[in-house]
Amino acid sequence: xxxxxxxxxxxxxxxxxxxxxxxxxxxxxxxxxxxxxxxxxxxxxxxxxxxxxxxxxxxxxxxxxxxxxxxxxxxxxxxxxxxxxxxxxxxxxxxxxxxxxxxxxxxxxxxxxxxxxxxxxxxxxx
Amino acid sequence: xxxxxxxxxxxxxxxxxxxxxxxxxxxxxxxxxxxxxxxxxxxxxxxxxxxxxxxxxxxxxxxxxxxxxxxxxxxxxxxxxxxxxxxxxxxxxxxxxxxxxxxxxxxxxxxxxxxxxxxxxxxxxxxxxxxxxxxxxxxxxxxxxxxxxxxxxxxxxxxxxxxxxxxxxxxxxxxxxxxxxxxxxxxxxxxxxxxxxxxxxxxxxxxxxxxxxxxxxxxxxxxxxxxxxxxxxxxxxxxxxxxxxxxxxxxxxxxxxxxxxxxxxxxxxxxxxxxxxxxxxxxxxxxxxxxxxxxxxxxxxxxxxxxxxxxxxxxxxxxxxxxxxxxxxxxxxxxxxxxxxxxxxxxxxxxxxxxxxxxxxxxxxxxxxxxxxxxxxxxxxxxxxxxxxxxxxxxxxxxxxxxxxxxx
Numbered sequence: 097x098x099x100x101x102x103x104x105x106x107x108x109x110x111x112x113x114x115x116x117x118x119x120x121x122x123x124x125x126x127x128x129x130x131x132x133x134x135x136x137x138x139x140x141x142x143x144x145x146x147x148x149x150x151x152x153x154x155x156x157x158x159x160x161x162x163x164x165x166x167x168x169x170x171x172x173x174x175x176x177x178x179x180x181x182x183x184x185x186x187x188x189x190x191x192x193x194x195x196x197x198x199x200x201x202x203x204x205x206x207x208x209x210x211x212x213x214x215x216x217x218x219x220x221x222x
Numbered sequence: 223x224x225x226x227x228x229x230x231x232x233x234x235x236x237x238x239x240x241x242x243x244x245x246x247x248x249x250x251x252x253x254x255x256x257x258x259x260x261x262x263x264x265x266x267x268x269x270x271x272x273x274x275x276x277x278x279x280x281x282x283x284x285x286x287x288x289x290x291x292x293x294x295x296x297x298x299x300x301x302x303x304x305x306x307x308x309x310x311x312x313x314x315x316x317x318x319x320x321x322x323x324x325x326x327x328x329x330x331x332x333x334x335x336x337x338x339x340x341x342x343x344x345x346x347x348x349x350x351x352x353x354x355x356x357x358x359x360x361x362x363x364x365x366x367x368x369x370x371x372x373x374x375x376x377x378x379x380x381x382x383x384x385x386x387x388x389x390x391x392x393x394x395x396x397x398x399x400x401x402x403x404x405x406x407x408x409x410x411x412x413x414x415x416x417x418x419x420x421x422x423x424x425x426x427x428x429x430x431x432x433x434x435x436x437x438x439x440x441x442x443x444x445x446x447x448x449x450x451x452x453x454x455x456x457x458x459x460x461x462x463x464x465x466x467x468x469x470x471x472x473x474x475x476x477x478x479x480x481x482x483x484x485x486x487x488x489x490x491x492x493x494x495x496x497x498x499x500x501x502x503x504x505x506x507x508x509x510x511x512x513x514x515x516x517x518x519x520x521x522x523x524x525x526x527x528x529x530x531x532x533x534x535x536x537x538x539x540x541x542x543x544x545x546x547x548x549x550x551x552x553x554x555x556x557x558x559x560x561x562x563x564x565x566x567x568x569x570x571x572x573x574x575x576x577x578x579x580x581x582x583x584x585x586x587x588x589x590x591x592x593x594x595x596x597x598x599x600x601x602x603x604x605x606x607x608x609x610x611x612x613x614x615x616x617x618x619x620x621x622x623x624x625x626x627x628x629x630x
Contacts, residue, residue, distance in 0.1 A: 130285070133491060134302045136579040137558055155607070157558045159301050159579050160491060188300075 097219070098126040100192055104207075105215035106168045111192060112209055119174055119200045124156060124165060126191040127219050132158040135184040140176040140197055147173060147199065149207070154196050156187065169207035171199040273318035274413045274470040275477055284489060290384030292319040294490050301491035305581040308459050308496055309624050312419035313488035314480050317458075321386035322412050322467060323379040323393070327404035330377050334369060336532055337396055339515060341525040345371035351443040351456055353523055355515045356381075356389060357534025362511040363518065365389050366503065368456060370445050378452070380414075382505050396533070412452075413473035415466050417485060418496075420624060422463035426453075429479040437464065458493060460500025460622045495578050498587060501549060501618025507561055508547070508575040508589050514538060517591060518575075519547030519618070546594045549618040550574070550604065551628060552586035557606035559588035559613070566603040566610065569593035574604065582621045583630065589618065 099105070104112040109128035113121040129135065137157040147153045152164035153173070175198040180186060186194040201207065210218060270293035279286065284295035295316065297304060307313040325333070334342040340354035350371050356364040365385040370378040381389045390408060397404050417426050427434040430453075436446040437453050442462075445454035452467035468476050481487065494504070501519075503509055509518035516524065516538060525532070526539060552559055559577030572592030580587045588604075596602070598617050603610040616628040 133285070133297060134300055137555070139556065155557075157579075159495060159581075160296070162558065162560065 097130075097216070098192070099212045099216050101212045103192065104209035104211065105218075106166070106209060107215075107218050108166050109219075110165060110168055112168050112207070113195075115198070119198050120169075120171075121195045121198045122165070122168060123195040124187060124191060125215070128163075129188050129191045132156065132161060132163060133188075134159050135187050138180045138184045138187070138196070140178070140180070141173045143173055143176060145173045147171065149205070156184070156196075165196060167199060168209060169199070169201050169205045171201040171205060174198050174200050271319070273316055274473050275316045275318060275415075278474060278477060279316065279487070282487060284487070287490070289490055290319065290382070292383055294319060295487070296491040297489035298487050301489065301495070302581045304486065304488035304492035305495050307486050308419045308461055308488060308492060309582055309621070310420070312417060312422040312425050312463070312485050313492070314477070314485045315416040315418070315488050315490070315493055316413070316477070317416050317465070317493075318413040318473070319383035320414060321381050321383065321390070322409035322414070323381065323390065324407045324409055325377045325379060325393075325404060326375055326407070327402065328375055329400075329402040330375055330404060333397065333400060333402060333404055334377060335530055336400070337393065338367075338369065339524045339532055339534060341528055341530060342369065342371070342377070343528075343530075345369070347444070348372060349440070349445040349447075349454075351445060351454060353443075355509075355520060355523055356392070357515070357532070357538075358511060359533055359537065361514045361516075361534045361537035363505070363509045363513060363515055363520075364392060364511060366505050366509070366520070366523075368454075370454065372447075384506060409467075411470055412467045413470050415468065415473065415477060415480070416457055416459075416463065417466065417480060418457045418459040418461045418463035420462060422461070422485075423455075425480065425483050425485050426464050426466070428483045429476070458500075458502060459496035460502070460619060461496070462623065494576075495581060498576055498578050498589065499580050499582055499619065499621040501589070501620060501622075503589070504576055513591070514543055517543040517545040517547065519589070542594075544594055545572070545591050546596065547575075547589060547591055547618075548596060548598070549616040549620060549628070550577075550588040550590050550602065550613040551583070551616050551620070551630070552588075552604070552611060552613045553601070554609075554611040554613075555585070556609065557586070557611055559586045559604060559606070563588075564605040565590050565592055565613075566605070567592050567596045567600070569595045572596070572602075580620060583626060583628075585630070587620050588613070 109125045139155040141153040147167035149170045151167045153167050154165035279295040284298045287296045338354040367381045433448040440455045454465045457463045563574045565572040570593040574588045574590045577588035600615045
């Protein structure tokens with residue numbers, strides 16, 4: 097299973113990348129896309145939306161199931177990957193390249209994220 | 223990320239009774255080496271049954287799921303690619319989890335006249351198949367099945383995996399109460415491989431040239447016995463093809479030979495999207511013991527015209543059904559139709575019984591149970607999360623033999 101060491105993770109299968117401008121990029125993990133199967137629809141949040149930690153803010157739907165994607169921390173959505181609307185299968189092809197949305201975390205927001213090793217352990221147990 | 227309620231429901235929870243049944247069976251049959259273990263949500267150790275081809279699926283890295291108590295492949299990489307393979311060329315499915323029952327004895331036909339909602343008197347030629355519901359006295363659907371006429375004293379019945387124990391017990395009880403000398407044998411020595419698609423039959427003949435003579439003349443819904451193989455021109459995909467029953471010991475060799483002939487393995491995921499495009503019901507979703515076949519799109523299989531009496535007939539004729547089954551084609555691209563979503567119509571509320579994304583139509587389709595009087599061509603609204611999405615009522619099937627049959 098592909099779990100890049102330079103990303104952070106949540107136990108609900110989002111990956112998080114720290115950007116140099118202070119924002120963080122969020123997607124779903126390779127494990128998650130494999131579990132869902134072929135994705136056919138992705139709904140992304142509005143840019144500018146304020147989200148709270150743990151809030152459902154995107155939906156990914158495969159042929160077999162619909163799943164919510166949660167904000168790993170509180171903040172404001174500053175960008176979304178609109179390319180996915182026309183090509184949801186891009187997430188199946190490259191889960192870490194096909195990001196979903198980018199959040200600028202609130203001041204003082206302390207996200208509790210997993211490193212690659214901890215995430216690997218988490219999915220091994222599930 | 224977490225699956226929504228819709229997603230969780232769609233996977234289909236097994237009842238406590240079913241779990242208890244599968245534990246009981248595994249103890250009785252004593253074949254732990256053929257079974258995978260898992261921890262159920264309750265914390266109790268539960269056992270999934272395996273088909274004889276299980277090892278091959280796992281070696282092929284198939285994604286496995288619990289399907290009616292069986293450890294089955296849902297796909298081998300891409301469900302959509304497997305779907306297209308069947309519509310455009312050929313694909314094969316391990317359907318050995320379905321149960322084959324042989325009903326033998328002098329009164330077999332008379333018994334089935336009484337037990338089944340469809341009329342076995344339609345079966346005149348040897349090898350002819352009939353699709354029928356098995357009903358409760360109150361008209362609820364116990365299962366849907368295919369029965370093959372082989373000789374006057376031998377009918378072969380194929381029932382669903384998740385209902386196999388229930389059906390077998392039900393039929394045995396009916397036999398006992400009828401006081402006729404009939405035997406009902408569970409043929410768990412047979413595996414079943416469905417080879418489906420426009421080129422499926424040619425591929426089967428490449429691999430089984432000795433079967434060509436007997437199976438080339440077969441019309442759809444007819445079967446032939448070739449040595450130890452039972453080959454039926456039936457399926458659950460809306461495409462041409464064969465369902466082949468083969469002794470367990472030879473199943474792996476047949477599967478490998480078909481693969482070598484260029485037939486890709488396909489999982490139950492593609493089987494579900496193919497059957498839904500073909501407008502075919504799935505037991506437990508589109509009908510069950512609480513629904514009448516007349517409100518599940520199955521009136522064509524219920525023989526109310528003949529004077530013959532059968533289990534469930536009086537209940538079905540007692541009152542007109544208030545609901546009807548329709549097909550839905552999603553007009554709004556912002557979501558996917560799923561089982562249990564509410565359908566708002568001018569005649570009142572209905573519910574989706576099966577929904578998916580259709581790879582052939584490249585949009586979402588569904589079967590729904592709605593108030594009687596909702597007409598083909600009408601626009602309805604389906605509640606998908608916080609939105610009401612527009613869908614058009616259509617007459618299933620959506621796709622048959624590679625052709626789209628509804629206007630997008």
